[in-house]
Amino acid sequence: MQSPPAPLRLRIDRAALAGNWRVLDGMSGTASAGAAVKADAYGLGVAHAVPILRDAGARDFFVAHWCEVAAMLDHVPPSQVAVLHGPVTTEDAAFAHATGVRPVINSVQQARLWLALGGGACDLMVDTGMNRLGLPPSQLAEPDIARLRVHTLHSHLASADEDSVQNRQQLSLFAQVAAARTAQRRAFANSAGIALGRDYAFDLTRPGIALYGGVPRAELADAIRQVAFPQVRIMQVRQLQTGDHVGYGGVFVAPHAMRVATVALGYADGYLRSWDGRGMLQAGAEQLPLLGRVSMDMVVVDLSAIPDLGPGDWLDLPYSLPVAAQGGQLTQYELLTLLGPRLERFVTD
Numbered sequence: 001m002q003s004p005p006a007p008l009r010l011r012i013d014r015a016a017l018a019g020n021w022r023v024l025d026g027m028s029g030t031a032s033a034g035a036a037v038k039a040d041a042y043g044l045g046v047a048h049a050v051p052i053l054r055d056a057g058a059r060d061f062f063v064a065h066w067c068e069v070a071a072m073l074d075h076v077p078p079s080q081v082a083v084l085h086g087p088v089t090t091e092d093a094a095f096a097h098a099t100g101v102r103p104v105i106n107s108v109q110q111a112r113l114w115l116a117l118g119g120g121a122c123d124l125m126v127d128t129g130m131n132r133l134g135l136p137p138s139q140l141a142e143p144d145i146a147r148l149r150v151h152t153l154h155s156h157l158a159s160a161d162e163d164s165v166q167n168r169q170q171l172s173l174f175a176q177v178a179a180a181r182t183a184q185r186r187a188f189a190n191s192a193g194i195a196l197g198r199d200y201a202f203d204l205t206r207p208g209i210a211l212y213g214g215v216p217r218a219e220l221a222d223a224i225r226q227v228a229f230p231q232v233r234i235m236q237v238r239q240l241q242t243g244d245h246v247g248y249g250g251v252f253v254a255p256h257a258m259r260v261a262t263v264a265l266g267y268a269d270g271y272l273r274s275w276d277g278r279g280m281l282q283a284g285a286e287q288l289p290l291l292g293r294v295s296m297d298m299v300v301v302d303l304s305a306i307p308d309l310g311p312g313d314w315l316d317l318p319y320s321l322p323v324a325a326q327g328g329q330l331t332q333y334e335l336l337t338l339l340g341p342r343l344e345r346f347v348t349d
């Protein structure tokens, strides 16, 4: 027998996701926009997001791990997928060969793993100042790097969401690297990097967060639309008397008689304890403040604004990413990627 519908779900707005890709592709100028779809398309679900991005026109998809490749190949050909972490083991390199997915080579060691299995087209990530993944520019002349057949030459901005001098420094270093190293294409900008201007775009951009409704720089605020809309069901409604306590620790004490609803959303779903005392749900335009602590599988909200709701009714979790991130407890990236597997993903037109 099939499970009944989940009491919590994540609505994905097809037009908003496709529209965000088109906006970012347009802002990339003569470069094309790809799509960072690591971490299950930032939590939206590859099976939902990738066909929409593909149909909008995206032809370059980036995942972090090799275990993320199989889900991609249900929707796009292997030549359109690259794995950012590159081959760390021989098994990784063998898997890249077998599937035809491009590894992003990040070090001389990774180049050797790739060449040992015969090499072939790969991407190369050069570190221009982030010191996380990527080849130091001083090692570009290493014989095993020189031997690589580089499809796309990459670097990644560390501070594109800020007005940092590091952006220009990385740009000028990447321009030097790109002039020195032959590659079919050059890719540099993430979402925020696209907003820094056309000189950051090169041939291909790699937006992630802004595709999914994130606004990492103010320049994107008017163009980017919310894509992911969490919704949760009321399980039970109760009447509190003055002085009643709610939830673990009894930290909320009713100041007067009030109607409350217990809702199927908890920290196990990515609605973290950092929302204690400040979270809220919505029923239409009505705001329903969170009462007490977030539990693993539920929260309690104040139903005073709209008392006739009952079990089975759906509430909205306000999740405009730039607004939800304003308290500073969670970033826009965390807000999306935290959303757990118990939210049933579905797409609406």
Ligand SMILES: *Cc1c(COP(=O)(O)O)cnc(C)c1O
Pocket (backbone or CB within 6 Å): 036, 038, 084, 156, 189, 190, 191, 192, 206, 207, 208, 209, 210, 216
């Ligand atoms: C995640 C990632 C991106 C996308 O970054 P956003 O800030 O989400 O746009 C681009 N490039 C690389 C190398 C990444 O790891």
